[in-house]
Amino acid sequence: MGLKLKNVLPMFVFLLLASTAKAQSAALDVTSEKYGGKPDADITQALEKAWTDACASTAPSKIVVPKGTFKFVGTTFKGPCKAAIEFQLQGTLQAPVDGSQLPKDDTWIGFDNVDGLTLSGGGTFDGQGAESWKNNDCNKNRQCKSKHINLRFHLLTNSKILDVTSKDSKNFHVNLLKCEKVEFNGFTVTAPKESMNTDGIHIGRSTGINITATTIGTGDDCISIGDGTKDLTVTNVTCGPGHGIAIGSLGRYPEEEPVSGINIKKCTLTDTSNGVRIKTWPASPKDSTASDIHFEDITMVNVGNPILIDQEYCPWNECKKGVPSKVKISNVSFKNIKGTCTDPVAVKLACSPGLPCENVELSDIDLKSNWNF
């Protein structure tokens, strides 16, 4: 008995030591003397230094940007890092108004190759995009200049984006590429209805992404789901203003990958130009698929085109019309979709005449049109 107790006690002391060591990995406050960040000044270098320290730490660490407004010209925070990092933004980070001052031409703030990131703190990433929207011709001009995305996540894994806000991005607010197991919870996107190309969250080539309890108001799609997206769950998302929740557009480029396992549930769309839709380009360069896509328990309030499959998506006449889309759409359901719409047509299914949709199910659809017939 005595012997056993002796063995237990040192164990206990060791555990206590371990937990105090963890608690001691102090917050890296960018306004501390060490980093020297000051309110209303540019804190790019302070934040980069804090990231370097956090990334090198073998214990989980926390970067803190306290309340206040800070300027930030932009950077890409790179991994791999040695342990998890919480990036706590309590205040506001402001991008330069003039896009040419940002170090990269497609990104304001990037996270690249990071595992175990948590973005939290209730603060705001303010892209100050109003000037850029005026000059945005990206719809017509591929060489366009205004491509700065507020938050670009590349190869981000096992991470959480929590109660922060992305405001007035110059272009898309959030772009996920090649990410895995990322949760958005309590996230907010805000930009005016007139802001061009300011998609809320765009997802591409990513697996296991969850978006929940998120509020998105913007000038383009609230959520757009690009090629190679698999196992995406969207629940309790409020969208509006904006262009709704869209799969696609797909079938425009030759290197595209299939989309599958998309569940959009318990969402409310208000005053959006579209509701839930799947859009693919005609004359796709190669065969692809979009399957296992489910929309359920969706409330529409004054929505144009609430339910739409559009395989003749061809904005700005940039395609060969009349040549069928080669994206095969199958196993799609629209269930319990209710509310009001502003267009005379509430449901439109324009499938590819070359590769017809298969197994599309509609049930419990109750949409009233406000259109003056």
Ligand SMILES: *[C@@H]1O[C@H](CO)[C@@H](O)[C@H](O)[C@H]1NC(C)=O
């Ligand atoms: C996403 O949600 C699913 C089911 O609701 C859950 O099993 C999974 O762990 C969640 N993933 C993340 C990254 O939160």
Ligand SMILES: *[C@@H]1O[C@H](CO)[C@@H](O)[C@H](O)[C@H]1NC(C)=O
């Ligand atoms: C839905 O999201 C809102 C925030 O947008 C949150 O306040 C609410 O608790 C969530 N509801 C559920 C059932 O998760």
Ligand SMILES: *[C@@H]1O[C@H](CO)[C@@H](O)[C@H](O)[C@H]1NC(C)=O
């Ligand atoms: C569609 O669903 C059927 C029946 O559940 C299944 O056999 C088939 O593999 C699915 N097709 C795709 C492309 O997911």
